[in-house]
Amino acid sequence: MSTNTPVSTATAPRNMQEFMEGIWERNPVFVMVLGMCPTMAVTVSAINSISMGLATTFVLAASCWLVSLLRHVIPKEVRIATYIVIIATFVTVVDYAIQAISLEMYEALGAYIQLIVANCLVLGRAEAHAAKFPPVAATLNATGMGLGFTLGLTMIGGVREILGNGTLLGISLFGADFQPWVVMVLPPGGFFVMGGWLLLFAIYRERKDRGNAARTAEASHGA
Amino acid sequence: MVHESLGQILVTTILSGNFVLAMFLGMCPFLGVTHSVAVAFPLGLATTFVIAIASISAYLLNLVLGPLHLEFLRLICYIVVIAAAVQLVEMFVKKTSPSLFRALGIYLPLITTNCAVLGVALFQTAREYDFLQSMTFAIGGGAGFTLALTLLASVRERVNLSDVPSVLKGTAMTLMLAGVLSLAFMGFAGIGG
Amino acid sequence: MSAETLAAPQVTPTAVLLRVLGIVSAICGLIIVGSYEITLPAANANRRIALERAVLKVVPTAKTIAEYYALPAGGIEQAKGGEAPAGVAKFYAGYDDAGKLTGIAAEAGAKGYADLVRVMFGYDPVCQCVTGISVVSMRETPGIGDKILIDKDFLANFKELDVKLKEDMSALVNEVKAVKHGTKTNPWQIDAIAGATVTSRAVGKGINDAAQFLLPKLVPNIEKLKVKS
Numbered sequence: 270m271s272t273n274t275p276v277s278t279a280t281a282p283r284n285m286q287e288f289m290e291g292i293w294e295r296n297p298v299f300v301m302v303l304g305m306c307p308t309m310a311v312t313v314s315a316i317n318s319i320s321m322g323l324a325t326t327f328v329l330a331a332s333c334w335l336v337s338l339l340r341h342v343i344p345k346e347v348r349i350a351t352y353i354v355i356i357a358t359f360v361t362v363v364d365y366a367i368q369a370i371s372l373e374m375y376e377a378l379g380a381y382i383q384l385i386v387a388n389c390l391v392l393g394r395a396e397a398h399a400a401k402f403p404p405v406a407a408t409l410n411a412t413g414m415g416l417g418f419t420l421g422l423t424m425i426g427g428v429r430e431i432l433g434n435g436t437l438l439g440i441s442l443f444g445a446d447f448q449p450w451v452v453m454v455l456p457p458g459g460f461f462v463m464g465g466w467l468l469l470f471a472i473y474r475e476r477k478d479r480g481n482a483a484r485t486a487e488a489s490h491g492a
Numbered sequence: 493m494v495h496e497s498l499g500q501i502l503v504t505t506i507l508s509g510n511f512v513l514a515m516f517l518g519m520c521p522f523l524g525v526t527h528s529v530a531v532a533f534p535l536g537l538a539t540t541f542v543i544a545i546a547s548i549s550a551y552l553l554n555l556v557l558g559p560l561h562l563e564f565l566r567l568i569c570y571i572v573v574i575a576a577a578v579q580l581v582e583m584f585v586k587k588t589s590p591s592l593f594r595a596l597g598i599y600l601p602l603i604t605t606n607c608a609v610l611g612v613a614l615f616q617t618a619r620e621y622d623f624l625q626s627m628t629f630a631i632g633g634g635a636g637f638t639l640a641l642t643l644l645a646s647v648r649e650r651v652n653l654s655d656v657p658s659v660l661k662g663t664a665m666t667l668m669l670a671g672v673l674s675l676a677f678m679g680f681a682g683i684g685g
Numbered sequence: 686m687s688a689e690t691l692a693a694p695q696v697t698p699t700a701v702l703l704r705v706l707g708i709v710s711a712i713c714g715l716i717i718v719g720s721y722e723i724t725l726p727a728a729n730a731n732r733r734i735a736l737e738r739a740v741l742k743v744v745p746t747a748k749t750i751a752e753y754y755a756l757p758a759g760g761i762e763q764a765k766g767g768e769a770p771a772g773v774a775k776f777y778a779g780y781d782d783a784g785k786l787t788g789i790a791a792e793a794g795a796k797g798y799a800d801l802v803r804v805m806f807g808y809d810p811v812c813q814c815v816t817g818i819s820v821v822s823m824r825e826t827p828g829i830g831d832k833i834l835i836d837k838d839f840l841a842n843f844k845e846l847d848v849k850l851k852e853d854m855s856a857l858v859n860e861v862k863a864v865k866h867g868t869k870t871n872p873w874q875i876d877a878i879a880g881a882t883v884t885s886r887a888v889g890k891g892i893n894d895a896a897q898f899l900l901p902k903l904v905p906n907i908e909k910l911k912v913k914s
Contacts (some may be wrong), residue, residue, distance in 0.1 A: 297652075302663055306607035325602075339709065347702055350575060351709050357568045358713035362720040369727035372735050376822050379613045379800075380678035383567055389520055389606040451826060456514050457678065460671030467664035475659055496796060504796070514799075561768075564721050568713070619801065681798055681883060 287406050291414030297390045298421025298463075299470060302389035307381045308422055309459035315438050318426030320374050321381065322419025324363045326412060328385050331359040333399035333411035340400050352395045353386070360385045390418060428462050429453045498628045501621075505632030507680035511608050512640035513673055518608035522641060523600050523666055528651075532645035533638065534562050534592055535599055538581055540634025545577040546570070547630030550613035551623055555683060570613045571604075578604045608637055626667050733779035735821075736860030740777045742819035744788035745778025751913065755902040761909070765897055774899050784913035788816065789903065792897035799824040802833075807845065808900075810907045814872075815846035815892065827837075830884035839878050839885065847872035848896045854905055857897055863889035 296305045304325070311321045323479050336343075344350050364382050367375045375382070385391065394414055399407040430436055433453030435443045452458050511517045518539070524531050553569050586593045593600070603609060612633050616626045647669050657664055659666050733759065740750050752764040754773040769775060778791035794803040802823040807816040818840065825831050833839055849858045859873040865888040869876040877885035 283669060302523065305523060305613075306516055309516040335712075342707055343709070344702055347706060349528075349604075350572070351706065353571055353575060354568060354709060354713055358716050359562060361567050361717050365720050365724040365728065368731065369724035372728075372731040379824075380611065380618055383614050384517075384607050385610060386567060386571055387544045387605045389602075389605050391506075392605055398538045419678050427593065451829065452675070455678065455826060456516065457674040459516065460667045460674055461618060464664045464667030467662075468659055471659040471661075471664060500796075508798075564717055568717075 273314075284406060284409050285409040288413040291417040292406040292420065293412060293417065296413055296417040296421055299426070299466060301390070303393060304418060306384055307388065308463065309456070310381050311461075312422055312426035312429055312435065312459060313454045314430040314436075314464065315423055316428045317374075317377050318422035320359060320367075320413070321378055322422045322472075324367065325388060325391070325418055326377075326415025327363055327386050328359045328388075329391050329394060329411040329415040329418075330357060330408050331362075332356045332391060333361060333395055334408045335359075336395045336399040337402060337404040337407035343400075348400065349392075349396070351359055352392060352400075356391050356395065357386050369463055390414065394481055424466060425459070425462050428465075429458050433458060498624060500572070501625055501628045502632040503683055505629055506636040507677065508676055508683055510636040511611070511633045512637055513670070513677045515611070516607075517611040518606050518635065518637050518641075520602070520642065521599060521606060522670070523663060526641055526645040526648055526666070528649060529642055529645040531599075532596055532641040535596055536634070538585065538596070538600065538637025538639045539603055539606060539608065539637055542574070542577050542581055542606075543609050543634040543637075544627070544630045545580075546574050546609045547616060547626050549573040549577070550617060551626050559653055560613060566617070570610060574609050574613075575604050580596065608633065613643050640673070644670060647673070688702075695838060707835065717894035737804040739819050740779065740790040740819050743790050743805050743817045746781060746787040749780050749913070750783050750790075751778045751780065752776075753778060753910070755899050759902055761902055761906045776899060776903065778910050778913075781914040786810070786911050786913075789910075791895055791899055792821065793888075793891035795887040795889075795894065797823060797825050798830050798883045799826065801849075802884060802887040802890055802891060806895070808848070808896075808903075810904065811831035812845065813847070813849045814897075815843050815848055815906075818843045818888065818892070825881075825884045829881050832878050832881050833884055833888055836878050838876065842869070842875045845872060846875070846892070848892075848900060848906075850900055850904055852902050856901060857893070861889055861893035861896060862886075 291297065295301060307321050307325070312318045332352070335355050336352055339351075359384060363385070367378070367382060394411055398410055402410070407474060427437060430438075431442060432450045433455075435441060435447035435449050441447075450458075453462065505511065509515060512522050521535060521539070525535055550570055550573070553566070553573065557563055557569065557630070578601060581603070582593075585596070585600065595679065610646060612630050614631050621629060644666070648666065651665065660668070736749060741747060753761050753776055754764055754769060755761050755776060757772040764775065774791065776789055779787045779788055781787050783913070789808040789829070790805050791808065792803060792805055794801050798800070802825065803821040804818045804822050806818045808814070809816050814904040819832055823831065825833070846861065847859065848861060851858050856871075858879075859871065861873055861875065863877040863882070865882070866877050866879040875885065875889045877889075
């Protein structure tokens with residue numbers, strides 16, 4: 270019998286932690302580098318990024334919730350196949366939902382909605398987390414990851430839209446004479462902007478590490 | 493109901509509509525497995541094989557699901573067939589070349605979640621390709637995928653021997669290189685006519 | 686060492702595996718079918734609105750629209766609800782308040798720079814010409830390919846684009862083609878947008894392919910459409 274079921278009465282701070290870790294500390298886009306396919310493809314504008322992010326968040330949360338509910342029932346030999354079937358189900362749901370909500374958004378996101386099934390992030394979380402934790406914790410963590418994913422997508426999409434189209438969320442920022450940097454909304458732009466963000470984060474981290482190292486050196490010298 | 497010739501499809505999927513560099517399919521192995529050509533190239537071939545199987549299966553599945561008005565089961569059926577195909581390929585590789593099997597490691601079963609494989613099935617359905625068009629699309633897609641992976645792997649192998657700034661090391665550098673590669677492939681625009 | 690620790694790991698019997706897979710599939714199936722049924726009315730409404738908007742853009746005088754199929758073997762038939770049979774081309778007849786035919790709208794599509802470029806074009810059976818286009822969907826480059834949406838000179842190509850049929854009504858007399866910017870000499874040519882040749886050519890090819898398929902079946906039967914049935 271499995272002995273790894275954590276306390277089911279999770280405390281509020283613990284749940285908060287579950288929720289928050291996906292937003293920044295272990296952001297799926299910039300830290301874990303998961304779910305790249307949709308990231309590059311649909312982040313040509315902020316609104317597309319937000320929509321894709323929210324769709325993925327729904328699939329993540331719903332799938333992890335169901336996987337967690339069934340975690341004691343699913344035999345380990347068929348777990349991956351079962352997770353995939355569950356994920357595919359919710360992706361189909363979201364596909365229909367978007368068609369009913371906004372046909373324009375559906376055309377904009379295109380086949381990438383259905384490709385959420387192949388998003389390593391969703392399967393990865395189901396396998397690594399939802400299968401081991403009770404539903405509340407699993408769903409919270411999944412939602413946090415999803416929102417972190419949305420945040421990451423929007424950061425990339427926002428930059429690409431501003432530079433490549435002169436607008437943000439459809440609102441023109443620079444007026445009609447703006448010469449857009451078109452490559453930003455083309456495939457190479459996706460690579461460059463994502464690489465650019467990673468570069469900025471690496472610079473920030475290096476500065477922080479240098480600062481910490483200097484302070485520890487000072488402290489040890491002073492002591 | 494678009495009339496594209498087989499030659500057009502082949503050329504566009506490998507060059508101007510390259511699965512990785514233009515359509516962003518198969519990003520995980522593209523960023524994760526391209527540290528060496530010796531691993532990237534065989535993985536590309538294995539993926540091409542799975543893509544071909546997925547394409548044929550998707551076409552046949554549609555012949556069944558269409559008349560029965562069961563389109564909403566499409567996605568689930570595709571993914572189950574892909575998972576089965578990957579299992580078959582795994583067993584085949586294990587039997588014929590154990591060293592390759594070891595080298596590819598976990599990336600072989602991960603072909604199941606490769607967007608390129610599912611993407612082929614989805615795109616050929618959306619574009620309503622017939623059987624020959626689908627096959628060409630699949631083979632071209634796989635070839636383009638292998639090409640992109642191998643190119644990036646060979647560039648990365650050389651870059652690893654150079655002096656890369658510490659802040660760029662790792663995924664950031666890979667992405668910049670991929671961006672340049674993608675930019676280069678944009679030069680093929682319109683080549684399919 | 687006790688015997689238990691050397692025992693093989695527990696393997697789940699096949700019957701249990703199948704039962705679980707069956708239950709999970711059943712749950713998932715219910716969820717999918719349920720969500721399909723719930724969203725179907727809204728999705729269909731959206732599609733109908735988008736279609737009407739596109740048709741009205743190219744046949745502005747239409748007050749009602751009737752959907753028809755052009756059959757691959759020849760002839761036309763009115764669309765009944767449900768899925769279109771394979772291989773047909775859909776077109777829409779626009780009628781004014783008096784029930785008289787004001788114009789035909791049909792879809793055309795061809796691969797552009799990034800992906801499919803789909804347009805709706807209006808057709809006037811009297812002059813046997815295209816009267817206008819409206820882009821239904823495209824993913825062309827913003828600022829370059831998407832000029833087909835707004836470039837007035839490009840759109841003017843389609844005000845009277847010649848798509849006359851041969852005497853035997855088997856094909857167009859002249860193929861509709863996009864030519865290099867500034868070199869248009871005939872009414873069946875399309876002056877491409879400078880710098881956006883690929884996208885312009887896609888529009889041309891799309892309209893040509895659609896017209897070659899549709900018109901030989903539509904024109905011989907045009908009398909049937911003159912008055913709303």
